[in-house]
Amino acid sequence: MRRYFGRKLLTYLMTFFVAATIDWLIPRFMPGDPVAQLVSRSNGISPEQAKALVDYYTRLFGLDKPLPVQYLNFWNSLIHGDLGLSVYGHGTPVTDMIMAAVPYTLALLIPAILLSWWAGNTFGAMAARRKWLDNTALPVGYVLTATPYMWLALVLSFVLAFSFRLFPLSGGYGFNLEPTFTWLFFTDLVAHWVLPFLSLFLVQFGGWAIGMRNMIIYELESDYSRYLEALGAPQGLIRKYAFRNAMLPQITGLALQLGVVVSGSLVTEIVFSYPGVGHLVFAAIQSNDYFLLQGIFMFIIIGVLLANFIVDIVYVVVDPRTRVAMRGGTA
Amino acid sequence: MSLQVTDLMVYYRTLAGDVKALDGATFSIADKEIMGLAGESGCGKSTLGNSLIRLDGRMKYIGGKVNLDGAELPIWDNAGMNEFRFREVSVIPQYAMSAMNPTRKIGKMIAELVESRGTQFSEIKDELEKRIDHVGLTQDVVNRYPIELSGGMKQRMVMVISTLFDPSLLIADEITSALDVSTQRAVAETLVSFRDHGYVKSMMVITHDVSILYQIADSILIMYAGKLAEKASTKTIIDQPRHPYTQMLVSSLPEVGVRYADKKLTGIPGSPPSLLVPPTGCRFRARCPLAFAKCVEEPPFVEIEKDHSVACWKVTGPNA
Numbered sequence: 001m002r003r004y005f006g007r008k009l010l011t012y013l014m015t016f017f018v019a020a021t022i023d024w025l026i027p028r029f030m031p032g033d034p035v036a037q038l039v040s041r042s043n044g045i046s047p048e049q050a051k052a053l054v055d056y057y058t059r060l061f062g063l064d065k066p067l068p069v070q071y072l073n074f075w076n077s078l079i080h081g082d083l084g085l086s087v088y089g090h091g092t093p094v095t096d097m098i099m100a101a102v103p104y105t106l107a108l109l110i111p112a113i114l115l116s117w118w119a120g121n122t123f124g125a126m127a128a129r130r131k132w133l134d135n136t137a138l139p140v141g142y143v144l145t146a147t148p149y150m151w152l153a154l155v156l157s158f159v160l161a162f163s164f165r166l167f168p169l170s171g172g173y174g175f176n177l178e179p180t181f182t183w184l185f186f187t188d189l190v191a192h193w194v195l196p197f198l199s200l201f202l203v204q205f206g207g208w209a210i211g212m213r214n215m216i217i218y219e220l221e222s223d224y225s226r227y228l229e230a231l232g233a234p235q236g237l238i239r240k241y242a243f244r245n246a247m248l249p250q251i252t253g254l255a256l257q258l259g260v261v262v263s264g265s266l267v268t269e270i271v272f273s274y275p276g277v278g279h280l281v282f283a284a285i286q287s288n289d290y291f292l293l294q295g296i297f298m299f300i301i302i303g304v305l306l307a308n309f310i311v312d313i314v315y316v317v318v319d320p321r322t323r324v325a326m327r328g329g330t331a
Numbered sequence: 332m333s334l335q336v337t338d339l340m341v342y343y344r345t346l347a348g349d350v351k352a353l354d355g356a357t358f359s360i361a362d363k364e365i366m367g368l369a370g371e372s373g374c375g376k377s378t379l380g381n382s383l384i385r386l387d388g389r390m391k392y393i394g395g396k397v398n399l400d401g402a403e404l405p406i407w408d409n410a411g412m413n414e415f416r417f418r419e420v421s422v423i424p425q426y427a428m429s430a431m432n433p434t435r436k437i438g439k440m441i442a443e444l445v446e447s448r449g450t451q452f453s454e455i456k457d458e459l460e461k462r463i464d465h466v467g468l469t470q471d472v473v474n475r476y477p478i479e480l481s482g483g484m485k486q487r488m489v490m491v492i493s494t495l496f497d498p499s500l501l502i503a504d505e506i507t508s509a510l511d512v513s514t515q516r517a518v519a520e521t522l523v524s525f526r527d528h529g530y531v532k533s534m535m536v537i538t539h540d541v542s543i544l545y546q547i548a549d550s551i552l553i554m555y556a557g558k559l560a561e562k563a564s565t566k567t568i569i570d571q572p573r574h575p576y577t578q579m580l581v582s583s584l585p586e587v588g589v590r591y592a593d594k595k596l597t598g599i600p601g602s603p604p605s606l607l608v609p610p611t612g613c614r615f616r617a618r619c620p621l622a623f624a625k626c627v628e629e630p631p632f633v634e635i636e637k638d639h640s641v642a643c644w645k646v647t648g649p650n651a
Binding site for chain 2: 227231244
């Protein structure tokens, strides 16, 4: 058990190291000079003043040092929890900017991932045993899962927000409100949350439902199901076993899906101008903000790795075969 | 008379039409009898075995009756059969190695299974422990997952599970096929001991391996292309087979003391007919060295002496 988790942990640490290095590389190989861009925002300054500003910013962001030193500095400050200063935020620490955006993204992602997983699996299992449901649900499921997140987001915002005006079109809360702990603010927050949530939920729901339906049908044809049927076991027991065993690949699927969902949430947030991490990525790219982009990617890397690690642990609990593999098997 | 099957017909539905896999079978198995059912692949032996316990989706009941201990089995009625399954008719499937749910401990699976059939686990617990000893497994097997057992252990465990309710008829479908020869012998002996201990009343052992039947079966039923060819005691089938197919099948078995480097082991030339459009008359006549004019008519399966039935015009005579 300890060896298994030790090995897993090592794999995750190595993945983190490589991902973080790539994360550091990407912005530096992007075209464009962030400092020049920052300076160009200050209007009406003389060339001398501009040069002084460039020097100042270059030193402030540590860009005057050679690349290997920059790389070491990056790790050093990363260990101290310092992700640098944001160019886009005019020198605000990146950590603060991410922390302000994270609650919105998590409030969007966690319910969307977990609810769609739960609802999709339940619905898929139901579809596997009812012919009419299967015939109607399957095509809908295929269409949903093949839909790009941002396209569904556009359709939803056009129909439900623009045409029928049931929900607000964009933003995290109304422009006329300040974040406070009041009922008014809370309801407004929820109203803004519904559409981005729906567009993430629906796409994933279709995928889970189809996966579950196919797995259940496969499990019901398997040898242990046939044996139980031959021994006259009631359908309830057979379906219970089939459902439990069909869940296992779905748990793995959840781990694999996490990365995809995070990127899906990025475009969804951009469509709805939702003030989450995705929106921040967009802004960071537009203003060549190394540190912000790097910080956000770092946050996503840690999030995805952490989620996968949790799924690994869950898998050990639910699938006895993983436990046997860990002990090396006795068969 | 434990099992009495009368003119049982079961076809497979395919896109090309009905495959007549079992086309009129009439035979019986006595109490305490272990009947071997042999024939080459696709002759309908597994279809016969399966139809007595569970018709799968592609199998279609056409006609005939099955009577077990005086009660008629509603084999066409999947739900109606449930009450007989496990308690009266049980099966050790061909896929015994993968018959147990991989994610349940064996003991828990057994408990859930018997309780779903309306019996408290505590009622059979002592018997289960006794039988686990009987097949040579250790008691901790109930706390293990199937993956922790070897193939042979899984097979023995399935044998115990299938016979927990002391069924009247046990169908063992190709259970020795995936085993090596020494394990085959152990499994075959276990089957006999199950009968001797009264765990099962009578048994039907389906196999393509006649030599296994020679060791354990009281009688052997030979099938060919969906029809019964011959049924007699094991000794008669091996020593004095009457049907030409049985004769050729038995003579193709290797014998002790013969060096096959000198004398080539012969098979039966030709291959069985398609069961989609089976030939009229005797289905073996295309491969039969004795075939004559009468064989275009279908030979009846008749008893030529006590407990010895054959379907062949040469044996029964053209006027039978």
